[in-house]
Amino acid sequence: MFRLLGNKKLLTLLLALMVFIALMGLTLSRRSEMTWPERVIKDTVAWTQGWLYKPARYAAGFFRDVEDLKNTYKENKQLKKTLTHYAQDTMRLNMLEAQNKHLQEILGFTERQKNADNYQYMVAEVVSVSPDPYSNTVNINLGSLDGIKENMAVMSVEGLIGRVSRVSNFTSSVQLLVDMNAESGGSAERQLEKGISATVLGKEDLVFGTIDYYSNEEQGLVMTRIDQRSEMKLEPGDVVVTSGLGQIFPKGLVIGVVSEKRVGDFGINYLATVKPKATDFRHLREVLVVKVPEVE
Structure with missing residues (x-):
């Protein structure tokens, strides 16, 4: 009986081995389809x-x-x-x-x-603008210790812009041309010492006049006291310069260009509107203070 059971185990093991070998053969064989x-x-x-x-x-x-x-x-x-x-x-x-x-x-x-000319030009920086809308002045960083004096002419590269009105040790105030007001009542300070004596470049012996005030309506300086002889030679486009006959401004400084001319109120003298060369007075950065050599 035990011998029969042992033979059955051996037979089962052999059958399992045969099935395994068959499955391996099926798996390893080349087939187009999987099982x-x-x-x-x-x-x-x-x-x-x-x-x-x-x-x-x-x-x-x-x-x-x-x-x-x-x-x-x-x-x-x-x-x-x-x-x-x-x-x-x-x-x-x-x-x-x-x-x-x-x-x-x-x-x-x-x-x-x-x-x-023989002038000396001192470069100054504009450090501030007057907050007063009725006072057209700027302050520069040069003062008396730098040789600045009252009534010195002040220019930009384009042309005349005003004069030194007040001086301290390290700074100075510059009164601008636009501060010349016809309604100032003849104040010496407001009128830039009663106007600027002017002539025309290239016609210095033919044309004379005075820059009296700035006209807000015409946006230009008004040149007055032009006699008939001068009026005949004055033309729009002429360059107006200082004549040097006044007490403040030396000769030859460019003021502006003539835009128009007309007959005065009483028909005796003539007027001319002069557009300043330096047009942007409220945005100045550097200016030139004119120093005239002293006569020995």
């Missing part, structure tokens, strides 16, 4: 892998997007800083270029004037 067990196992494994892979892929993509967003934020922040520095540098460069250009114009002006 149904293989298909079931393959589909089950693929579905399980896909079900596990999608959440993992979404999680990995989410963390990657968060990291990319952090990097983008850092890059944008750095880019904004760079753009801010670039804008500041560009603004500073533009200001330096404008200042350099203006200083070159002043230098060219002083070099030209050396050949025209």
Whole structure:
């Protein structure tokens, strides 16, 4: 009996080995189609892998997007800083270029004037503008310690702008031409010492007159006391300069250009409107104080 049971175990083992070898042969053989067990196992494994892979892929993509967003934020922040520095540098460069250009114009002006007269031009910076809307004055950073005196003529590169009205040790006040008001009642200070004696460049022996006041209506200086002989030679476009006959302004300083001429109120003398060469009186940056050499 025990011998029969032992033979059955051996027979079962042999049958299992034969089935295993047969399955291996079927699996390893070249076949165009898989068996149904293989298909079931393959589909089950693929579905399980896909079900596990999608959440993992979404999680990995989410963390990657968060990291990319952090990097983008850092890059944008750095880019904004760079753009801010670039804008500041560009603004500073533009200001330096404008200042350099203006200083070159002043230098060219002083070099030209050396050949025209014997005046000394002291470059001053405008440090403030009078807050009083009825007082057209500016303050400059030169004073008595720099050799500035009252009634010195003050110019821009374009032309005459006014005179020094008050002087302290380190600063001075400049009364502008637009402060010459016809309604000032003849005040010596408001009238720039009763007008500016003027003539026309190239016609110094033919045309004479006086710059009396600034007309807000005409946006120009009014030249009066022009006699008939001078009126015949005066034409629009002529350049008006100081004649040097007054007590303040030396001769040859450009005042402006004649825009029109007309008969005076009583038909005896003539008037002319002179557009100042220096038109932007409210935005002056640097000015030139004219120093006339003293006669020994």
